[in-house]
Amino acid sequence: MKAKRLVFIGVGGQGNLLASRLLGEAALSGGIPTVVSEIHGMAQRGGIVESAVLMGDVTSPIVSNGEADVFIGFEPLETLRGLTKCNAHTTVITNTHPLPPFTVAIGQGAYPKVEESLGLIRRKVDRMIALDGNQIAEAVGNPLALNMVMLGALIGSDTIPIQAEDMKAVISTSTKKAFLESNLEAFDKGMQSV
Amino acid sequence: MHKLLTDTPGERMLLLGNEAIARGALEAGLAFATCYPGTPSSEIPEQFFRISQETDLYFEYSTNEKVAMEVAAGAAVSGLRVMVTLKHVGLNVAADPLMTLAYVGIKGGMVIINADDPSLFSSQNEQDNRYYARLSSLPMLEPTNTQEMKDMTAQAFDLSEELGLPVILRTTTRLAHVRGPVHLGELTPIRKTAHFDKDPFHFVAVPAVARNLHKVLVEKYDRAKAISDKDACNEIIGNGKWGIVANGVAFDYVQDAVADLGLQDQVSILKLGISYPMPEQMCIRFLQDKEKVLVVEELEPINENELKAIAQENGIAVPIHGKGTGGFSRLYEYDPGMVRKAVAQYFGMDYTPPEAVDTSDSPQLPGRPPNLCAGCPHRATYYAVKQVYGADAIYPTDIGCYTLGLLPPISMADFVICMGSSVSSGCGFSKATDQKVVSFIGDSTFFHSGITGLVNAVHNNHKFTLVILDNGTTAMTGHQIHPGVDTTPMGVDRTRISIEKLVRGLGVQDVHMVKPFKLKKTVEAVKAARDFDGVSVIISEEMCPLFAKATGQFKKSKPFYVNHKKCKNHRDCINQLACPAMYLDGDQVEIDKNLCIGCSVCAQVCPENAIVPVKE
Numbered sequence: 001m002k003a004k005r006l007v008f009i010g011v012g013g014q015g016n017l018l019a020s021r022l023l024g025e026a027a028l029s030g031g032i033p034t035v036v037s038e039i040h041g042m043a044q045r046g047g048i049v050e051s052a053v054l055m056g057d058v059t060s061p062i063v064s065n066g067e068a069d070v071f072i073g074f075e076p077l078e079t080l081r082g083l084t085k086c087n088a089h090t091t092v093i094t095n096t097h098p099l100p101p102f103t104v105a106i107g108q109g110a111y112p113k114v115e116e117s118l119g120l121i122r123r124k125v126d127r128m129i130a131l132d133g134n135q136i137a138e139a140v141g142n143p144l145a146l147n148m149v150m151l152g153a154l155i156g157s158d159t160i161p162i163q164a165e166d167m168k169a170v171i172s173t174s175t176k177k178a179f180l181e182s183n184l185e186a187f188d189k190g191m192q193s194v
Numbered sequence: 195m196h197k198l199l200t201d202t203p204g205e206r207m208l209l210l211g212n213e214a215i216a217r218g219a220l221e222a223g224l225a226f227a228t229c230y231p232g233t234p235s236s237e238i239p240e241q242f243f244r245i246s247q248e249t250d251l252y253f254e255y256s257t258n259e260k261v262a263m264e265v266a267a268g269a270a271v272s273g274l275r276v277m278v279t280l281k282h283v284g285l286n287v288a289a290d291p292l293m294t295l296a297y298v299g300i301k302g303g304m305v306i307i308n309a310d311d312p313s314l315f316s317s318q319n320e321q322d323n324r325y326y327a328r329l330s331s332l333p334m335l336e337p338t339n340t341q342e343m344k345d346m347t348a349q350a351f352d353l354s355e356e357l358g359l360p361v362i363l364r365t366t367t368r369l370a371h372v373r374g375p376v377h378l379g380e381l382t383p384i385r386k387t388a389h390f391d392k393d394p395f396h397f398v399a400v401p402a403v404a405r406n407l408h409k410v411l412v413e414k415y416d417r418a419k420a421i422s423d424k425d426a427c428n429e430i431i432g433n434g435k436w437g438i439v440a441n442g443v444a445f446d447y448v449q450d451a452v453a454d455l456g457l458q459d460q461v462s463i464l465k466l467g468i469s470y471p472m473p474e475q476m477c478i479r480f481l482q483d484k485e486k487v488l489v490v491e492e493l494e495p496i497n498e499n500e501l502k503a504i505a506q507e508n509g510i511a512v513p514i515h516g517k518g519t520g521g522f523s524r525l526y527e528y529d530p531g532m533v534r535k536a537v538a539q540y541f542g543m544d545y546t547p548p549e550a551v552d553t554s555d556s557p558q559l560p561g562r563p564p565n566l567c568a569g570c571p572h573r574a575t576y577y578a579v580k581q582v583y584g585a586d587a588i589y590p591t592d593i594g595c596y597t598l599g600l601l602p603p604i605s606m607a608d609f610v611i612c613m614g615s616s617v618s619s620g621c622g623f624s625k626a627t628d629q630k631v632v633s634f635i636g637d638s639t640f641f642h643s644g645i646t647g648l649v650n651a652v653h654n655n656h657k658f659t660l661v662i663l664d665n666g667t668t669a670m671t672g673h674q675i676h677p678g679v680d681t682t683p684m685g686v687d688r689t690r691i692s693i694e695k696l697v698r699g700l701g702v703q704d705v706h707m708v709k710p711f712k713l714k715k716t717v718e719a720v721k722a723a724r725d726f727d728g729v730s731v732i733i734s735e736e737m738c739p740l741f742a743k744a745t746g747q748f749k750k751s752k753p754f755y756v757n758h759k760k761c762k763n764h765r766d767c768i769n770q771l772a773c774p775a776m777y778l779d780g781d782q783v784e785i786d787k788n789l790c791i792g793c794s795v796c797a798q799v800c801p802e803n804a805i806v807p808v809k810e
Contacts, residue, residue: 003450011562021208024373028208035339036208036373039315045598046774047564057453059339059446061372064531066550081559087548101562105768105778106603109560116557124551 001032001056004160005063008051009082010074011099015147019072020051023151026162026170027055037061046102048078055160070159071125072150074133075099080117083124091127093153094118095146097134129157131193140189142182152190164191196245201381209376211369212237214340215307218347219277220245222303223382226269227253228262230642231671232281233316234370235309239279240672247685250384255674258613258642263288263295263306270300270360271397272388275351279307282323283612287643289326292360294399296330297407299358299414302388303351306332306362309370312492312527316367318593318612320526322493327362327470331415334362334470335427338445340374346427346467348379353421357414364469366492368443368527419471427467430480434461436541437480437487437512439497441466444490447533454534455543472500481510488540489516492528515540563601568775569791571736572596572663574710576604577771577795579632579661582720587630588623592616592644594636595670595738596663603772606634614643617660621651624658630724631658637693638668638676645700651729652701659723660731664693665738673741683745697731704730711736713798739791751792752807756783760804767796767805 006023010016017038024036035058038051052063066087073079073094086092096118100111122128133149148171155164168184175183197207198217209217216238219227227246229239239255246253252269256262259280266276280288285308292306308326311317327334335350337343347363354361395403422428432452438461440448445465452461464480466472481487481501489498498516505514516522520536531547538545566573576599591597591607592615600607609619617640620633635644640662648660668674675681681688697705704726706719716734723730742748753775756767761783768776768783773796775789785796787808797805 012564021373025208028206028375034208034375037368038210038371038373039367045564045567045595046562048562058450060450060530061368061374061443061446062529064529066548067531077559078562080553080556081562083553083556084550086551088551090551100777101560102565102772102774102776103560103562105776105783106772107769108602109558111560112557120556124553 001161003054003056003058004069005058005067006053006070006072006160007063007068007082007085008053008072008074009078010049011078012046012049014074015144016049016074017051019147019151020053022170022174023053023162023167025174026167027053029170030162030166032056032161035059035061050082070154070157072154074146074150076114076117077111080112080121083121086125088124088126090125091129091157091159092121092125093129093150093157094121095133095150096130097132129153129194131190133190136189136193137186140182140185142179142186145179145183145186148183148186149190152187153194156191156194196241196248198241199245199248199381200378203378203380205378206375207378208373209340210237211340211343211365211372213241214344214376215347215363216241217376217378218344219305220381221344221379222348222351223275223384224251224277225274225384225386226266226276227251227279228256228266229279230256230259230262230284231668231674232284232309233671234311234367235279235281235307236671237370238307250386255676257677259284259288260291263291266304267291267295267300269388270302270304271298272301272390274302274385274388276302276304277307280309281317282308282310282321283317283319285323285326287613292326293330294404295360296332297399297404297411298397299410300354300360301358303354304360305347305350305354306360308362308364310364310366310493312366318610320493322496323364324469324494324496331411332360332362333357333418333468334364336364336442336467336469337369338442338465340372340376342467343369344376357418359414359418364442366442366527415471419474422468422471423473423475425468428473428476429465429467430462430476431465432458432462434459435483435485436461437464437484438490438537439464439466439487439501440490441469441497442492444492444528444533447528447530448490448537450530451534451537455538455545457537457541457543460541466497469497472497472504474504477501477504478508478510481505481512484512486540487512487514488519488537489514490522490528490533491516494524564598565601565772565774566595566598567740568773568789569739569793570595571665571710571734572599573604573771573773574713574793574795575661575663575716575734576606577799578710578713578716579720580606581717582724583630583632587632588627590616590619590623590631590633592635592639594639596634596636599634603770613639614647617644617647618650620658620660621647621654621656624656633658633660635660635662637662637664637666637678640693641677645696648697648702648729649700656729657727658729660729662693662731662733664733664735665741667738667741669738669741673738673744683747693733697733702729702731704728706730706732708732708734709736710734711793711795713795753785753787753790753792754794754797754805755785755787755808757804757806758782760802762802764801766799766801770799771796
């Protein structure tokens, strides 16, 4: 299978590391060669958290600038900041719910208007899928399920050869019972929003 | 049961590189493991900590890396299979025992896992620890993926016993923190006990003994070199006339680059799995029939220089290039695109890299640096100290979450070079200058290497204040235990050492215990410490809220909110504390009640008493 390079960007606490790990599990169970890379440590104290999933004929665990096939942004400012990972053929899937960094609160810079950011992104890449993932997660009664919404949107985008059933099977074995139903619902709603 | 104890050989699991290393050790019958935690190696001992509670594996978080190495050495010369895990700068701390342990050798297999950090994701430098293999004459293995991380770890134990030497397995951040498929092998039962056979003229490194031991080490090195030449970890892939030499994660980049550029027939790759000693005969064979050779290695030009030396000694005139080609420098990690471009350029291929989108028309984006958590007690301590010492005092700091005090608005980190340096450099600053000095060190770091500095300060009559930020855990690396921690909530029984008694026992005359969320009392203690003529110590004690939550010790308090009837928008709260629970809604400061843990520090800072607990 031709290499597929996916980049996940989020803010500490949004759960993008779990999302990329579950995607890796789903790919592996579907027989697709996969590597997932993560950055731990200092970056997790409220900073930017990046992970990558590479599938198919590729052994390198990271994605260079301009080489993402799919870019999944959990926060609109970070989607815009991370856009250098993309090229004109990239599919961008972004959450539209802003999470302003504290630097904005103390007057070091202004948070860019979400609509303008989305406009910029849309013009530069092949396809942009924008959704308010937080709202969807809230609606299913599980505000922490943003990562499930984003995984749903990713599968719904039909950019990678992973079936919804396989992804849901992995989610089912990897989440606590109390959250299972809302996680799966968040995933479905994410998929439907594409 | 811990997932790494799954006894189904042949099963394929998606494992983190560090988990694969732990699994490899278990498959080799690891009996004894030590470490001081350090990112990017910390997930290895995390597995051992839990596994040791289920099996006969002995594991300890040692006080520092030197101690960890020496504890492990005692077990290894007694015949157990042992592992020490550390990050690259941790090996600096353990370098003293390492160098002479190489002379003395070991009986049970001893594997040292060394995690380098190119690009400094979570470190103070990006030193290349392949030099330690050369400095100590110890063999070094370098896996390139998760499967090899498991397999080569197991192999390293056999190699160690075959040579009677510790073996270093080197990873980098990109290998340690990659998840990939791993085929499990068989678990080996743990041999619990050992017996030390006395042999002082072998194990006691006095000059007369060590002179002979050095000779023994050189002989072992020669044997290791012969093994390196035959071992399957070192491999020539392909028959092309163009050569590429690679190690570690750079090998993955090279492999992909050759495939992407369709150069399989033109290129052959020398993969260095045992990167030290270099497989000299294999290198000669590789170099002899090449038209040109590119060396792809992150950080220092070590393989490049050794290959050039081998070529020179053997009269091979092939051009060998590495650093300075394409974007290859001694700085930072490589990436697949960079390597692909360099390979194409070096071998004269036409190649247009994918063009990253142009972001020059993006607006100026606000930064998102990491920050102390909402309700972090360090923030309160910093605030109190600043009230007394202002911005002019010198603030040597140390290594931990509290290093984030570097960033505005706290801005209270003036000097850090390594673990423990806050205390000892504080001695130097206070003697050399007329400036006031307040050093900050965490509890775990204090045990690691702050104690000797404090002894020095007392003995040499220095005058400065040391603040020990005691949050009851090793927070930054993932909440490991240390000698000052009550370990019962973690399910283990270890003796707790009181920092206060220790500090008093070292002869410090002026010691203050404070609770940082009580700002007024903390400020009073800082003033008293400032006025003391000598070394004063403030122990600021408050548990890390993340750790408290994770271990069921968190005492829930009501969150706070801003009463806008009282608030006059001074913004002392947000501007001086920058707690991530605070945000601006239009012109008004608000507090996110889901993030606020009710520490009340902002309420004490507010001049209008406008920040109050949420009513039921």
